[in-house]
Amino acid sequence: MDRIAIVGGARLEGEIPISGAKNSAIKLMAASLLSDQPLRLTNMPRLADTRFLGRLLSRLGTQVTETTGADGPETVLHAPEIISALAPYDLVRQMRASFNVLGPLLARTGHAKVSLPGGCSIGARPVDLHLKALEALGARIDLHEGYVYAQAPRGLQGAEIEFPFVSVGATEHTLLASVLASGVTVIRNAAREPEIVDLADCLNAMGAKVEGAGTDVIHVTGVASLHGATHAVVPDRIETGTYAMAAAMAGGEVKLTGARAVHVSALLDMLVKTGVDVAHDADSITLKRNGARLKSVDLTTDPYPGFATDLQAQFMALMSLADGESVIRETIFENRFMHVPELSRLGADISVHGAEARVRGVEALTGAQVMATDLRASVSLVIAGLAAKGETVVNRVYHLDRGFERLEEKLGACGANIRRIREDGEES
Numbered sequence: 001m002d003r004i005a006i007v008g009g010a011r012l013e014g015e016i017p018i019s020g021a022k023n024s025a026i027k028l029m030a031a032s033l034l035s036d037q038p039l040r041l042t043n044m045p046r047l048a049d050t051r052f053l054g055r056l057l058s059r060l061g062t063q064v065t066e067t068t069g070a071d072g073p074e075t076v077l078h079a080p081e082i083i084s085a086l087a088p089y090d091l092v093r094q095m096r097a098s099f100n101v102l103g104p105l106l107a108r109t110g111h112a113k114v115s116l117p118g119g120c121s122i123g124a125r126p127v128d129l130h131l132k133a134l135e136a137l138g139a140r141i142d143l144h145e146g147y148v149y150a151q152a153p154r155g156l157q158g159a160e161i162e163f164p165f166v167s168v169g170a171t172e173h174t175l176l177a178s179v180l181a182s183g184v185t186v187i188r189n190a191a192r193e194p195e196i197v198d199l200a201d202c203l204n205a206m207g208a209k210v211e212g213a214g215t216d217v218i219h220v221t222g223v224a225s226l227h228g229a230t231h232a233v234v235p236d237r238i239e240t241g242t243y244a245m246a247a248a249m250a251g252g253e254v255k256l257t258g259a260r261a262v263h264v265s266a267l268l269d270m271l272v273k274t275g276v277d278v279a280h281d282a283d284s285i286t287l288k289r290n291g292a293r294l295k296s297v298d299l300t301t302d303p304y305p306g307f308a309t310d311l312q313a314q315f316m317a318l319m320s321l322a323d324g325e326s327v328i329r330e331t332i333f334e335n336r337f338m339h340v341p342e343l344s345r346l347g348a349d350i351s352v353h354g355a356e357a358r359v360r361g362v363e364a365l366t367g368a369q370v371m372a373t374d375l376r377a378s379v380s381l382v383i384a385g386l387a388a389k390g391e392t393v394v395n396r397v398y399h400l401d402r403g404f405e406r407l408e409e410k411l412g413a414c415g416a417n418i419r420r421i422r423e424d425g426e427e428s
């Protein structure tokens with residue numbers, strides 16, 4: 001398995017281009033199942049997760065063509081006919097958001113058999129809200145041997161759906177299923193993440209009628225069919241926030257191009273409190289830190305527009321070197337402190353009590369071998385490595401490859417001493 005080696009201590013100077021958002025791209029790809037005409041997605045990130053989903057969509061009948069357009073990587077997805085409505089365990093297990101093909105398959109063909117995704121390292125991650133929403137839309141749902149069997153032979157019907165708490169995935173899934181339902185669907189207590197707005201914009205470009213995305217009440221007026229469209233994937237706010245924290249950790253001056261400050265305002269406010277200089281315009285953010293030590297601040301994760309859980313591990317890495325104590329509360333997932341023992345291997349002083357971590361800033365971190373069990377935890381170790389003394393080697397790099405496009409290239413271009421050691425021992 002590939003590893004990433006970082007020799008800490010280099011300041012970062014330069015520009016980092018922000019890619020299209022992984023967590024939007026994979027839902028947009030699923031949307032292509034809703035039409036028999038091609039969906040062209042521009043600003044597409046090339047990631048392990050988009051490849052996994054491309055493989056599944058091909059099995060269902062989608063032609064997936066990756067090209068490079070005038071503005072960079074594109075993917076054209078064309079599903080003239082659904083040849084299978086089965087999403088098998090092996091593929092859903094590799095990438096849980098594959099489960100989101102259930103709604104579009106059901107809406108397009110009236111039936112689907114999709115593996116339940118199971119838990120993952122950050123929590124149990126049930127899909128009960130997804131299934132209740134599909135039932136509310138008139139689907140018959142049966143669970144057998146780890147699979148969801150869904151049927152709606154006469155099509156789905158609009159309904160009033162109120163979620164008991166905010167779920168990004170369930171909101172997206174309900175959108176994907178309801179755009180072809182007859183009548184009006186109202187989604188209350190909807191998630192407000194930029195990825196929801198991106199999905200609604202794409203569906204509307206395909207001829208859907210979705211209003212209110214980005215607020216907590218979304219109205220969908222069902223249409224009989226959707227057509228082809230071209231849609232640019234929203235910039236990745238988690239990649240943006242991650243590199244913002246890399247700059248804060250290493251020091252120097254970094255401009256994140258193609259980034260939307262408004263999507264990471266909770267993080268930028270925090271960074272300003274720690275002592276980082278932040279400036280932005282419509283499509284870039286510049287972060288600057290001189291040699292001064294960062295100040296500790298407390299943090300609680302929340303649904304958007306609150307502080308993203310997907311940036312919590314990176315912020316903890318940052319706080320591990322700050323002056324004072326920081327209390328970090330995780331409110332979205334029950335097991336999202338898996339990076340703590342690994343950060344401790346680098347010399348961080350962190351104790352966990354339930355959903356709360358106390359980070360007592362230390363003067364210095366020291367490089368070591370580390371590994372992590374999920375994507376964001378892995379990248380927090382890269383960030384810590386940028387400031388640690390000596391060499392940090394991050395194992396299990398496949399986690400990083402799921403969600404960060406050309407990570408070592410982007411950081412290396414700004415002066416980080418970072419390289420990939422391939423499984424066969426070759427370095428790049």
Ligand code: EPZ
Nearest residue numbers: 023097125126127128129130167168169170310332333375
């Ligand atoms: C999305 O997961 C993201 N994944 C996650 O990013 C992100 O951390 C999360 O939203 C929160 O922002 C993708 O977009 C692919 P939720 P999702 O439904 O949709 C519980 C990353 O690193 N819940 O908003 O699965 C759930 O267990 C990933 O890129 C139910 O109980 O998150 C969690 O505690 C990790 N029943 C909470 O709700 C349900 O039916 C919020 O989860 C659904 C969710």
